[in-house]
Amino acid sequence: MPADLTIAIDATGGYGAPSAVVEAVGELSRTAAAGTYYALVGPHDWIAEVLVRTRHNPEKIAVISSDQPIDRACELIAAGEADALVTAGNPAAVVAAAQARFQMVPSIDRAALATVFPTWDSNGGEQFSLILDVGASFRASAEHLVQFAQMGVQYARIVTGHAEPSVALLSSSPDPLHGPDEVTRAVELLSNTPLNFVGTVDGYQVPRGGIDVIVCEGFAGDLTTKVIEGFADAAFEMAENAYHRKFAYKMGLKLLLPGLRKIRRAVDFEEYGGAPLLGFDKVVIVADPRSSPRAFANAVKLAAKSVRSDLPSQIAAATS
Amino acid sequence: MTTTTVPEDPREIVHIYRWDLDKTYIKTEFETWQGLLRTAFQKPEDKTNIPGAVSLLREICQHRDDERVVVTFVSGSPTQMRDRLLRKFELDGIKPDLLVLKPIVQNILKGRFRAVKGQVGYKLGALLDVRNFTTTAAETLFGDDAEMDAFIYSMYADIVAGRMDRDLLRSILVEAEVYASPMQRILAFADAIEPHDTVGRIFINLEGRTPPGRFLPFGARVVPIVNYFQAALVLWSDGVLALDGVVRVAAGMLARDQYGLFEFANSFQDLLRRRVLGSDALERLQQEAEEVDFSILPSQLADRFVDRVRALAPRTNVDARQFDETMPDYLEILRSDRALKQRVTEVPRRLF
Numbered sequence: 255m256p257a258d259l260t261i262a263i264d265a266t267g268g269y270g271a272p273s274a275v276v277e278a279v280g281e282l283s284r285t286a287a288a289g290t291y292y293a294l295v296g297p298h299d300w301i302a303e304v305l306v307r308t309r310h311n312p313e314k315i316a317v318i319s320s321d322q323p324i325d326r327a328c329e330l331i332a333a334g335e336a337d338a339l340v341t342a343g344n345p346a347a348v349v350a351a352a353q354a355r356f357q358m359v360p361s362i363d364r365a366a367l368a369t370v371f372p373t374w375d376s377n378g379g380e381q382f383s384l385i386l387d388v389g390a391s392f393r394a395s396a397e398h399l400v401q402f403a404q405m406g407v408q409y410a411r412i413v414t415g416h417a418e419p420s421v422a423l424l425s426s427s428p429d430p431l432h433g434p435d436e437v438t439r440a441v442e443l444l445s446n447t448p449l450n451f452v453g454t455v456d457g458y459q460v461p462r463g464g465i466d467v468i469v470c471e472g473f474a475g476d477l478t479t480k481v482i483e484g485f486a487d488a489a490f491e492m493a494e495n496a497y498h499r500k501f502a503y504k505m506g507l508k509l510l511l512p513g514l515r516k517i518r519r520a521v522d523f524e525e526y527g528g529a530p531l532l533g534f535d536k537v538v539i540v541a542d543p544r545s546s547p548r549a550f551a552n553a554v555k556l557a558a559k560s561v562r563s564d565l566p567s568q569i570a571a572a573t574s
Numbered sequence: 575m576t577t578t579t580v581p582e583d584p585r586e587i588v589h590i591y592r593w594d595l596d597k598t599y600i601k602t603e604f605e606t607w608q609g610l611l612r613t614a615f616q617k618p619e620d621k622t623n624i625p626g627a628v629s630l631l632r633e634i635c636q637h638r639d640d641e642r643v644v645v646t647f648v649s650g651s652p653t654q655m656r657d658r659l660l661r662k663f664e665l666d667g668i669k670p671d672l673l674v675l676k677p678i679v680q681n682i683l684k685g686r687f688r689a690v691k692g693q694v695g696y697k698l699g700a701l702l703d704v705r706n707f708t709t710t711a712a713e714t715l716f717g718d719d720a721e722m723d724a725f726i727y728s729m730y731a732d733i734v735a736g737r738m739d740r741d742l743l744r745s746i747l748v749e750a751e752v753y754a755s756p757m758q759r760i761l762a763f764a765d766a767i768e769p770h771d772t773v774g775r776i777f778i779n780l781e782g783r784t785p786p787g788r789f790l791p792f793g794a795r796v797v798p799i800v801n802y803f804q805a806a807l808v809l810w811s812d813g814v815l816a817l818d819g820v821v822r823v824a825a826g827m828l829a830r831d832q833y834g835l836f837e838f839a840n841s842f843q844d845l846l847r848r849r850v851l852g853s854d855a856l857e858r859l860q861q862e863a864e865e866v867d868f869s870i871l872p873s874q875l876a877d878r879f880v881d882r883v884r885a886l887a888p889r890t891n892v893d894a895r896q897f898d899e900t901m902p903d904y905l906e907i908l909r910s911d912r913a914l915k916q917r918v919t920e921v922p923r924r925l926f
Contacts, residue, residue, distance in 0.1 A: 260836075298888050298889070307787040310785075312844035313836075313837040317847060319888060494925050494926065511925070514926065
């Protein structure tokens, strides 16, 4: 574990860049613990222009000038000058840059993006599940799905503290024999591992909880998480509109507000920071391109936590 | 007309350093009643300095035997704190030539409540009051972002340089809601001054982490800083301080304030980024570093610092922003400051 910690941050990633990124880093720099530093990577003048208008502590921030910020950040990490990368850039570009500079952990040959999302148990209590891959690549073979399951289980152990997290494959049906070939083949392979594999789940089951780790190919995972986020956003926007339209709605919503706010927080993707890119020997966090400064700051915090807990080594130890 | 002066001394004054106290020299919290009370009753030995302030003060007070450097403090702290503050200076090994404090209790008794919080009338009046009307010695000012130091110091610089006419000065004081009697006093001081453009840098310690860009309207004279290593670097680049003085300031911060290589290098880069320093400062640093004794710093730190600063430097050469004799638009600054405060206090109407 490094004594000092430097997080390299791609200042150009995301729809709100560089303002959202710089604002997040500015806020973090003001409260950063001793020995924690941030390297903002991107075009120098662009970053400088935003930074000068932002509350920040420059003692904690270095600006690294680059027109290829993801590549440059990976270079810094490979050279030992930074410890982790946070970016809201295109996941495919991030994976390509990481592949060029970092090593895969032993027994893993495909990286996966893992993210947590809220679920509810039968008693209405809040829970969280982990889903991977959510977009590091589009397709995955049965062998890749098994590797994702191994990495996901280890990450879930770190995040939730469960010794034996349950793991399931996302498919078109809860029946393990009905689904794409790679999924039915992965069912067979996973049944022969020591993992707590519970079979397949369909889309209906995903937000209902009960499974700690859900494994799927990147295309399906990305779609699933975005539908959940989009549905929650739309529902709350409808409530907001209703609130301003009718007095009766306003009163009703006022009464429900504490509970609704709690649900809002639970389904708010900004709370979860970003998705760790599992499978490399370095920490990489991919944030949602829609990230606000708060979401971005949470992604940077997740990166710091992952470095402090030496996530890549833990994944390597569990999968080798 | 001067009611408060620095002690007499036959030696020639070569430089005057004017300091604010709270959040510039010592850490103070007066945004809350709790913080205010704690500050009021804090023992001198419990008061904490802003990192590097004492080291820098010691360095800038170095002078030849036949010359004199003057250090004055003009603070918004109440006059009742004088003994505690003098004791604090004594503990720090600092001997200010003058300490001016605010008559807060008198203001309350006279019912001038706006003057209790307001700084423009008090501080500008005090700065003009303590100034020798004919001085030609260079002045460097130190303040912070908690109140209106940049505004007041910048106005002071323009008044003593003879750039601000009486009508404009009066309009600004009216806009700043200064009471009639301090206003008359300031106007009288301004009338009596023999103009000399003596004020060089105005350093503003960003204790509240105000965005440095907020000070751009004041021009290159006003330099926002986050630590006194930055102030030392700027004074070195201006030829006021030698590089070994900067090294001693850094050594003090290393020993007492947990500063390290990254903080120093990032601070240097920040000055380059904001064009307070130009690329030539980096070249000069490298040249002068060869002749400076770095033995008070940990082994290799100076070399690593220069290497890191070079690595972080902009790819193309940058020139430092130059001093400009154009006056800031003080009335506009006051109005936009008020508008900004109003925007900050407006709460957006969102349900979730």
